[in-house]
Amino acid sequence: MNIFVSLEFTNFVGFVNLIQSKWLISAILIVFLLWKHDALALWASVGSALNATLSVVLKHLLNHERPVSGLRSDPGMPSSHAQSISYTITFLAVSLVEMFGVDAFTVALSGVFAINGSYFAWLRVSQRLHTVSQVVVGAVVGFTFGFLWFWSWNSFVLNLFTSFLWAKIVISLGSFVFVVSFVFHSYQSWLNDT
Numbered sequence: 001m002n003i004f005v006s007l008e009f010t011n012f013v014g015f016v017n018l019i020q021s022k023w024l025i026s027a028i029l030i031v032f033l034l035w036k037h038d039a040l041a042l043w044a045s046v047g048s049a050l051n052a053t054l055s056v057v058l059k060h061l062l063n064h065e066r067p068v069s070g071l072r073s074d075p076g077m078p079s080s081h082a083q084s085i086s087y088t089i090t091f092l093a094v095s096l097v098e099m100f101g102v103d104a105f106t107v108a109l110s111g112v113f114a115i116n117g118s119y120f121a122w123l124r125v126s127q128r129l130h131t132v133s134q135v136v137v138g139a140v141v142g143f144t145f146g147f148l149w150f151w152s153w154n155s156f157v158l159n160l161f162t163s164f165l166w167a168k169i170v171i172s173l174g175s176f177v178f179v180v181s182f183v184f185h186s187y188q189s190w191l192n193d194t
Contacts, residue, residue, distance in 0.1 A: 039161055039168075040153060042175045044091050047149035049182035051087040051142060055080035058141065066129060079130045079138035082121040086142025087149075089113040094150045 035041075055078060062077045093110035100106050121139060124130040130138075160167040 039158075039172065040095070042172065042179070043149075043153050043157065044095070045179045046175045047091065047146070048084065048087060049179055051145045051149075052080065052084060052182070054141070054145065055083045055138070066131075066134075077134045077137060078141050079121065079124050079135045081124050082130070082135040082138030083142035083145075085117040085120055086139040087146040088142075089117045090143045090146030091150055094147065098154075 058078055059080065089110075093106075093113055096106045096109060117139075121135045124135055125132055157171065161171055162168075
């Protein structure tokens with residue numbers, strides 16, 4: 001009986017990991033886009049796509065083997081899932097603080113984001129898709145990129161966006177084309193993997 005329960009839990013964890021890896025980050029960004037539907041939300045989406053691209057580049061540069069190399073063919077360092085989760089959590093938490101200030105609500109919600117993100121990152125280790133160091137490096141890179149991407153918006157991109165029509169057109173159109181291209185490429189890759 002114990003083995004049956006353990007197998008059911010393992011299958012459940014694997015299923016949650018699969019759902020998360022395919023849809024969670026995309027769903028969060030889509031909800032953010034629909035909720036905010038502004039230039040910042042589009043900027044967040046571009047950052048997410050660039051963060052994912054950075055992860056692929058780093059994987060091939062570092063070429064660090066996964067704990068069980070037969071489970072996935074690509075290198076494991078950094079964990080692209082941990083990097084994407086960390087980017088998204090960071091961008092959302094900093095956005096919440098900017099919108100509502102630092103209060104019990106934003107701290108609690110950011111904590112919930114961090115706990116859930118940590119759980120999903122742990123799933124990558126528990127399923128033997130990554131080592132702890134691969135997940136930690138992915139999380140640090142995602143956090144850093146998310147913070148710097150948000151900072152770039154507030155430091156100079158927002159000023160350009162609101163001051164010059166040409167900048168608004170270039171940023172909006174460029175972001176839209178980049179995000180649509182990235183989504184199309186990701187969808188094609190997902191179809192090829194299944």
